[in-house]
Amino acid sequence: MRILFAFLATLFLFGSISLPAQAEDPATPPVVTTKEARLDQLFVDLKRERNEKAAERIAGRIWSEWSQSGSASIDLMMQWSQKAIENQKFDVALDFLDQVVTLQPTYAEGWNRRATAHFMMKNFGKSMSDIDHTLRLEPRHFGALSGLAQIMAATGHKQSALEAWQRVLTIYPMMRSAQDQVGTLSEELAGEGI
Incomplete structure (x- = not known):
C-alpha cells in the first residue's frame, strides 16, 4: 500500500496525474476575446476615466485595436501610407489607401486614414465623405x-x-x-x- 501511495504521489508531483480544475474565482472577470468586446470595454473605460494621462493610455489602446485590420497585406499598406503621409507624399499615400478601402471596405481605419490624407491636401469634400464612411462603420x-x-x-x-x-x-x-x-x-x- 505504501508503494502505491508513493507512486501516486510521485505521479501527481510530476504532473502525470492532475486534479480536477478548481472552480473559477467569481470575482475574476472573464477574459474579453473579440475585438468588438475589447473595444466596447475600452470605450466604457475611456468614458469613465477622469485622469487625463490614464485616458490617453486607454485612447492609445483603442487606436491600437482600430489599427489591426486582420490582414497582413492591409496592415503593410497602412504602414506604407503612414510613412508617405509623414513624408508629405499624399498622392502615394492615397494610392495605398484607395487599395485598402477597395480590398477591405469594412475596415474603418482605412477610411479614416484616407480622410486624413485628403484633409492634409485640403480636399475637404473627399475627407468628409471618408469620415462619413468611417463613422458608419465605427460611430x-x-x-x-x-x-x-x-x-x-x-x-x-x-x-x-x-x-x-x-x-x-x-x-x-x-x-x-x-x-x-x-x-x-x-x-x-x-x-x-x-
Missing part, C-alpha cells in the same frame, strides 16, 4: 469626429464644429484638445450673438 471614432470638427471650423461652420467637438467629448471626455475647442468655439459663438 465612436473620436479621431474621425475630430477631423470633421476641424473641417467645419476651417470652412467657417463654427456651430457644426462645436457640435462635432461636443460629440467627441461624449465619447472621450478627457480629450484636452476637444475641451479647449469647445471652450473657444462656445466663447466665439456667444460673442457673435451679442
